[in-house]
Amino acid sequence: MKIRQLFDYDTWTYTYLIWDEATKEAAIIDTVIEQVERDLQLVTELGLTVKYLLETHVHADHITGAGSLRKKTGAQIVIHKNSNSPCADILTSENDVLTLGKQEIRILHTPGHTDNDSTYLIEGAAFTGDALLIRDCGRTDFQLGSNEALYHSITQKLFTLPNNTLVFPGHDYKGFNQSTIAEEKAFNTRIGAGKSLDEFSILMDNLNLPNPKRIHIAVPSNLKCGNV
Amino acid sequence: MKIRQLFDYDTWTYTYLIWDEATKEAAIIDTVIEQVERDLQLVTELGLTVKYLLETHVHADHITGAGSLRKKTGAQIVIHKNSNSPCADILTSENDVLTLGKQEIRILHTPGHTDNDSTYLIEGAAFTGDALLIRDCGRTDFQLGSNEALYHSITQKLFTLPNNTLVFPGHDYKGFNQSTIAEEKAFNTRIGAGKSLDEFSILMDNLNLPNPKRIHIAVPSNLKCGNV
DSSP states (O other): OEEEEEEETTTTEEEEEEEOTTTOEEEEESOOGGGHHHHHHHHHHTTOEEEEEEOSSOOSSSOOSHHHHHHHHOOEEEEEGGGOOSSOSEEEOTTOEEEETTEEEEEEEOOSSSSSOEEEEETTEEEEETTEETTEEOOOSSTTOOHHHHHHIIIIIGGGSOTTOEEEESBOSSSBOOEEHHHHHHHOTTTOTTOOHHHHHHHHHTOOOOOOTTHHHHHHHHHTTTTO | OEEEEEEETTTTEEEEEEEOTTTOEEEEESOOGGGHHHHHHHHHHTTOEEEEEEOSSOOSSSOOSHHHHHHHHOOEEEEEGGGOOSSOSEEEOTTOEEEETTEEEEEEEOOSSSSSOEEEEETTEEEEETTEETTEEOOOSSTTOOHHHHHHIIIIIGGGSOTTOEEEESBOSSSBOOEEHHHHHHHOTTTOTTOOHHHHHHHHHTOOOOOOTTHHHHHHHHHTTTTO
């Protein structure tokens, strides 16, 4: 599987274009509406057919480009069933499998940042959305987030993946672009090095983060796949 | 060879940490002074020994972290001999080879953005600095830049590398993080698709770009390896 990471400078969002080189079937994970033309041009230049638009969750910090890209490519929008998204084409559950050519995309339900987080597992790489970030993790204080759920998702699901699994997050705010499960188990500042649920919860409950600027626009828009 | 791409948000600069997994010998390409602590922490967490601090050229848009990192790691600072850098440890020429464990780093002199640009070739990847960017290339209007030299560097040296060679640039301003030689030969907007030197020169001579904000600080500072 080929992977191309893309960055939206305004919202610090990573988008991922992945494709099977043999069949040129592609998926795009977590698109951003302002970057749709860029993404379409890249897909065209690489000669790819976009089959899936994979959302890791209903985002609160940017508006998805999925609706717009579906119109222009015919791809199917995929998101976890807990989102109750009325516009998605495929609502997923734990361990569902999608395919690009002979390559498999396996879905883990990794809630805690929201109730509808998915991690997409593809050939030794985990696209973790806002569940597991690099040395960090998603906040748990809105959108049905839960310290207990996120702790369980990360320690019982993601940290049990092979150590050399690459971690590709939904955002990074320090300029890291990838990590590994081994690194996060050892060095994640919020949940690594064997932190207990109590330690994790105290830390998460004291973050005192402001709401994302666009949350009141982004969440309803994303439940409509970007209003397209 | 393992590759980790790092990003400096303020100057849109890509830094690359590369290492030989067997010996843990590492090099860092194009560091940024504000990110030295981040880079050191990552190196420590990964258990690496930094052997080289590779500069693709004397930068005009940010101050290198090389001097500071040399102090803290004992690594050698490497740059092309045309820089006449009085603080570097190794001044390179075309086809020089450095090693990390059994892995080779081959140096191509790819001038045109400046007179001292190097591309570092490592196991199917080209770290092209500001010579070849993604769908773009470095400007040629200061620091002894030259349309003719850059055209020659890109078309005669970089475009003759194997098509599947990965291209890792020094900057990107649209959120791309990597490309391939095949893509740039086909789609580079300034020099791809068989553009002639005349076409390229007309385009480059009409960019009318403002000088980088920090050029008067950055260039003299970088000739002192970041004043450290």
